[in-house]
Amino acid sequence: MVQTHEKTATSPVNIAVIKYWGKRDTELILPSNSSISITFSKEHLQSKTTIRASPLFEKTRLWLNGIEEINVINNKRLQNCFRETKLLRKEYEDKLSKEIGIDNVIPLSTYHLHICSVNNFPTAAGLASSASGFACLVYTLSQLYELPVSATELSKIARQGSGSACRSLFGGFVSWQMGSKQDGSDSQALQIASSDHWPELEVLICIISDAKKGTSSTEGMQSTVKTSTLLQHRINNVVPERMKLMTNSILRKDFNKFAELTMKDSNQFHACCLDTFPPIFYLNDTSRAIISVITEYNDKSGEYKAAYTFDAGPNAVIYALKRNIPEIINLISKYFPPNQDNQTFFSDPSKLFSDKKKLGKLPLPANFNENIIPVFPNDSVKQILHTCVGNGPRVKKDESLLNAAGFPKTLK
């Protein structure tokens, strides 16, 4: 009987607070500027991947959320990740057998793989599923192959699958150093602070309905690189200083500074999208209205109590300190009410609102201008996810997404 070589692991989503937009090398996925992100708890948002290697498999196969991706072999970015991890495995096998003299080293680097990966959130929601997915692929492979390498080394491989995936190799607060070498060997993720560094910092993700499919970030960013006359100025003259200031605000847990930088950098990223030709829009009227509500809230609070950031889609990610979260949920719920019968509108593991009927009905903050925006149609914000800063990838012992024959347990 053939021994089963298999590992299962989970990886988190990350959302940038200093945005990555533009590649200086599209093959190696080398960014035009450094970036900083925060890794979210896997409780709400994670990718889980099982990878099995077997000499009996006739080819490498991939199932995403229960559906087989037939053209996997042709996907260059996936191939990058396979190639790099197999190369490290091969070196490791050679080292074990030749240098250390171990017999019977299992030649996993030569086996085909069956890969099954699922997200616990809808891919279409635009929540950086490629980041968690590629991070999970590379991390799970590294565990399967027992690679003796650091998370930072792995981040360079995950980067070649999806740029921002490199940041999901770490929990907590993470920077992606753009590097300067042509081969990309110094373009890697580093942890600024771990997930327990700033426990007061929490996150609200507002999932927003949108009629229009946005431009993919891969296409969009290179269009910006080619046509925007503002992006290079951002890259050369704005981001380097913000990287320092953001790192310091995180290390000092200075929410006021953190919030200002986060909002300004989100705005500037979307400004560069608008300066692209033809222009790229990710924010819609609901996104704009959330910005107006947060701006009024901060203004009347006399300090920054909430910081919005938007990626390549209309969803709002709001960072806030724990004590201000209920007030913000109430504000969002007032202006963007759920459907009457929507029980899933607010995902509330922290049991902040025992009576959900009170959502949006509590008093507004002092001096808040109630007419700052009109109340939006029901379901403009489809869901509010309440989450927190979380850990990096983890192995899941005794879990598997594959059955004995090496196929997904739940095929679609």
Add this chain to the structure above:
Amino acid sequence: MVQTHEKTATSPVNIAVIKYWGKRDTELILPSNSSISITFSKEHLQSKTTIRASPLFEKTRLWLNGIEEINVINNKRLQNCFRETKLLRKEYEDKLSKEIGIDNVIPLSTYHLHICSVNNFPTAAGLASSASGFACLVYTLSQLYELPVSATELSKIARQGSGSACRSLFGGFVSWQMGSKQDGSDSQALQIASSDHWPELEVLICIISDAKKGTSSTEGMQSTVKTSTLLQHRINNVVPERMKLMTNSILRKDFNKFAELTMKDSNQFHACCLDTFPPIFYLNDTSRAIISVITEYNDKSGEYKAAYTFDAGPNAVIYALKRNIPEIINLISKYFPPNQDNQTFFSDPSKLFSDKKKLGKLPLPANFNENIIPVFPNDSVKQILHTCVGNGPRVKKDESLLNAAGFPKTLK
């Protein structure tokens, strides 16, 4: 009996194709960059102003669209225009009496004024009414005072009322040279080409419904100056080159180049608004959708057939050559249908659509992706105005907005 000293004149609206955003001197209204605009026909959009000077008037009074503006004396920008024109009048009176030796020079510079001004379009529509209004005020005063000065000299005075008003002193294609002198004496408008230079160029103005009152341009631009880290780059490194290219594209009647520059500069202006902190939004979902439709239309046409530009509001101004206007009106009408009983949706002096029921029902351009955007709710675009390039201010003989007693004929 006291002789009546009165003049009536009309002035046009102008819309910039290289945008003015930011002042280097807010008192003198000196811009941070030069700009270029097109003056529209007064048939659809004009300000009309009657000004009477009389020794019997006890104070200077102003009626705008039938309503008296009581605090006129305190409005610094209006006072700038009065002061500067009266100064020129006084010099002229002195010259007539002292140098040329004319007796009985009428001391108009010492008389109070009754001013009545009306727009033939709603002020709230966000169609640069302050530009046509201040241009009309200054031009009418210059005629009343019989000032021996050029339109460019007058443009420096109108500029001190409302920056972009200086461009409405000319018809056709107009540049506002930012100048470099501290006293503003070289910050003035010049005509690039007259209104009959490019008769094929026409204009569609799409009036767009918006729930939210936008930031005023006066406040907005200084907020951008203070907080955007991209605006200075635009001012120093982008606009100067675009001024040259746009001037050339107009002189050569090169619609393709004109369109590209117009759209890019509109996008960049709104990008700088978005990079302001807190961000300023003028485009809404309808504006964005119009951009998508025009982008698809140009894309499938293999050339630029339409050029959008947006000022400090959601309304779209579309420049196109005469032969493509029906196709564009049909496209806009398809995706942004009017209310069923709306007879005023499309203002059509050119009688392009004899049967208005066909609006939006004609075939789409070849290969046009019909699903590029969803069809918007009725009345998202409230009106389409079809107009053309027009002349500068004109005196209206035998017309007056004031009755014999010096009060508006139609008081509200």
